[in-house]
Amino acid sequence: DVVLTQTPVSLLISLGGQASISCRSSQSLVHSNGNTYLHWYLQKPGQSPQLLIYQVSNRFSGIPDRFSGSGSGTDFTLKISRVEPEDLGVYYCLQRTHNPPTFGAGTKLELK
């Protein structure tokens, strides 16, 4: 199975600051069709995961442009600028290029 390694495990950020989360894959996430199925989620306490970014860099409906995704191959990054209180929670990356789908272990974003 593909292993997704997220770093850091936790992140202390001041309101208005910037956060960067890395997701590294044990193998390339480029599908044979040329697309890369690496997605980012935020899970707020007591809630289900919500989709932020799909296929590396596309913001899902209603997601503010403070969230951006980048990367290619095996190395991906989620950046959150101007952190707001509602951004706090655990961020997960998910790959669907290879079966079975696998998630990163998560990065907890907390206020400094």
Next chain:
Amino acid sequence: QIQLVQSGPELKKPGESVKISCKASGYTFTDYAMHWVKQAPGKGLKWMGWINTYTGKPTYADDFKGRFVFSLEASASTANLQISNLKNEDTATYFCARGEGIKAFAYWGQGTLVTVSS
């Protein structure tokens, strides 16, 4: 709007069975797969498998073969997860999530907490 509404929390004893439902609305149920994801308390997300809502064929991840059964009540736009011979390690929140090919899971249920305790 698209919604997945899951059944309520369950408290079970080891060895018992549980059935969780996930009712879909706001789209044609049989046009999209339904996936299941497990989250143990304080832990991350683990994909359990999926069911083809058109054919009813389930596919299970390796760790979820044997005691786990995905089923449908297509006329009610509902997907079900049944777990038999419950063990303490089955204590978790179980999520359903709508699947579209190999794209991201864009819509999730609110989760169902299953607690297994003697």
